Amino acid sequence: MRDFSYLRATSADAARQAATLPGAMLLAGGTTLIDLAKCGVAEPDMLVDITHLRGLDRIEIDERGAILGALARMGHVADHDDIKSRFPAISEALWQAASAQIRNMATIGGNLMQRTRCPYFRDPSNFAACNKRVSGSGCSAIGGVTRGHAVLGTSEACIAMYPGDLATALVALDATVHLGDRRILVDDFFLLPGTTPDKEHAIEPGEMITAIEIPSSAAARRSTYLKIRDRQSYEFAAASAAVGLELESDGRTIRDLRVALGGVATKPWRAHAVEAALKGKVLEPNAVRTASLLAVEGAVDHGANRYKIELAPRVVARAILKMGETA
């Protein structure tokens, strides 16, 4: 193991400043960072521990929305009664993520920073080429084992899939990330790989995630997260959908619809086309299924992941129809 120094930050400001030092990284729950350090992807010179900082683990909910402190644990948020009732997609995404042990350790802010499970990205000692690790070094995944890779938002430089569940629900519900005083939509916080897959987040040196804010809405209250996977727990999505739905007073016309996809794209994938096609329409199975196909417009497969293109719209349709059935 490479030696590194450890700093226990005394305040959020001190942590942010320390994290700008060369080779410094913030340490929260550690469930991603320690893992990446073990496989040689992260090589921190200094870990700035923020886990003990007060005030950053708040879960505050009022009629405007929810504020989740960056250090709130995944497990606490998933089990929070007001999250379950007002933002069910958030709770459902969290409790279907990882394992109970990880959810008890991992933080909400750290969860947003979770990195891809692309096996080529995670194996620097055996695969030198990875544009996400070293810009311009190439992509080992293309032409390799690709069953778990993205079909949406890919580029010639990178096809790594964004693996998280929470952010998919956050994107659907128009959540914002608080970077100290700066606010940015979660959807904008995650960047497409393009030619710079090494730049994954719209976060600048000296910035630190302090909270996530989820605005209240009727669609958020009537939301769900549907995750399809090869096994029942401790497994990333083959495809998932976060859906929020608001119907007109007639109980059948769609007033508001939010759709985001997980497990299929290089970032949490908002499906605006599906939303636009269905808003103002009567919620009806055939229309939903047809519109859901728009979720994978422009999808590109790399062989073994082709099934995701077939699967994802079905997952979206199922989630929308399931929300339609709830009163």
Add this chain to the structure above:
Amino acid sequence: MTLELGLNQQPAHTRQGSSIGQPLTRRDGFLKVTGTARYAADNHPPGMLYAVLAVSSIARGRVVSLDIEAAKAHSGVVEVMTPLNRPALATDPDAKDHPFMFRLDLLQNDGVRYPNQSIAVVIAETLEAATEGAALLSPRYETEPARVGLDGAESFVPRGVGVGNPAVQQMGDVEAGLESARTRIEATYETPAQYHNAMEPHAIVAAWDGDRLSIDTPSQGLAMAQGRIAGLFGIAPQNVHIRSPFLGGGFGSKGMISGPQVLGILAAKLVGRPVKLVLRREQMFGPVGHRAPTRQTLRMGMDGEGRLTAISHHARTTSSTFDDFFEPAADASHTLYASPAIATSHDAVRLDTGTPLFMRAPGEATGSIALESAIDEAAHACGMDPLEFRLRNYAEVEPMTGKPFSSKALRECYEQAAEAFGWAGRPLEPRRMRDADGYLTGWGMGTATFPAIMFQAEARAVLRADGSGLMETGAQDMGQGAWTAFAQIAADGLGLDIDQIDFRAGSSDLPNAGIAGGSGHTATAGMAIHNAGAAVIARLADLATRNEASPLFGAGNEGVLARGGRLYRRDDESRGESYTEILARAGLAEIEGHGKGAPDPTSQEAYAKHAHGAVFAEVKVDPDLGQIRVTRLVGAFAAGRVINPRLVRSQYYGGMIWGVSFALHEEAVTDRRSGRIQNANLAEYHVPVNADVPSVEALLVHEDDPHVNALGIKGVGEIGITGTAGAVANAVWHATGVRPRRFPIRIEDLLG
């Protein structure tokens, strides 16, 4: 006088015992759940250093440079072992004297023949320093293209498969049988490479004292490991002391000593200090064995009444480029279904992988999922219920050999499992059942079988003047409960309560208990224990019945019973005396007896010996999304005498869950360009989690077998996988109408 017991002779006192058959909890359970059971890697002898393997990135080629200076310059690194300075061995690690000996990669040269092969060992004061030292070696290679996949090289017919079975076997005229059939099926199935992935990685703590070697390491076969190590280092076997009290699973991968374990011993020799070496999870994907992939084609013919006229089973498998282990998949068709003609054959290709090895139910697991799928297809082709079809083709004698079965309660297994599952009324056609939530529901079944194998074992029993007993045998507990089951046999063997027995096992300085493998350990070492106890009791009875002062005088050795620390007259149980009294009168501090366990060659020749079972599975499949979940498993198994029903049931549960794993989860995925396995971790190499197996039931079917051994034990360690994997596959077909041809079955196979 010492009573010589025949292997099938029922000693006088056997049935009087009270421990065998009791559902005792594990005697080592408390130690394990409190973290005080000392596994190999828990040992830290004074002055110990840490060794970490550097392993190859490439699949094939050679190492052209290692930055040894950089590694040595890292703080805490003590030494780097490479082919240049590796201590000499007495025998070539590439030599192979017998099929149970596997070639090892012990830094004998700079060649690379599979990914994750050891290329250097870094030894340091801390694990962290050794780990970083290994990374700093920055190897450079000359790389040759990797040979990957079932078509990755030219195929050939191996000389033998499994442990020396002929690769090609035939009984009757298969082509004529197929020709004459009213109905025929032909189907090809593929199974993937799987890795044992015992929870405990291979670990070793090795310490040399002159030419004496002390080792803590998990081993399923202490005496074989001892012999192999002694041979490699040119020292006497008794100079090698291996302690292996607990194993965190083995499944075959700890049956033979592996290369990395020997490298730990070499590292200790090189630095002259004790060394610990523990494999990282990803390093277990290569040097410690795996289940080779297979492609199997079955052809079956049936007459107008659904009777098989022919079974043809061909299996393609793989081995390494440098050693031989061939998964005997097609041999699964030898024993289960009656047919006038059966032909089995194997061919293989050599790939740039580590050498495959025995993995829980080797051959039976792979072969069974294909055979049971094909039988299901055959039943459907004949328009018959799968259970009815199996009963129609029930083998009254072993089909391939014509031998009678030593016992076979398979009919009872079918009946009891079908009843418990509620099989009756199952629609013949697929896609006919849906649950309240709209999920496609399917029911499938499979027949389970595993041979009743025995190896060779010895045990030593002592009865002490205070009435307590000691039983010693170098048996191995992989987690299956051997500490408990053997103590139960020992208690009955000595006629004592279990808590009066001091049972010692798991160390190479004890009598050779053979290998914990082939589902034969309980039968083999159990018989040795039983016979050692019987020898002591015979001696004790001799002392008593020949002494006029004893109430047993004149009863004769066969005229006494041993129970609860006393001998009784068989014809008058009111007359008896305690062991203590007998030994005191004789003025003996203790008496000793030895016993052996081994297959009886006469009954081996006369009988086919197999355990059997029937497994029924229910699956639910999302009709649109293809997500598969097993909702119920019911198995019934007949495997001779049950020593401990709690432990036996656990073995069946474990096997059945592995069957689910085989059908739906496990697969090592290889990058075809590099030959590297891309999911060499437990996040992406899937085994079922609890939520994947909601309900498992295992019924114990009574079976007396007078032929396998005196205790009537067959073996339960592996049979649960067989039958189950096929049952799940058949249930998936019944739910969806899609016949799985490739395992594991994936979402994409069912999206339609």
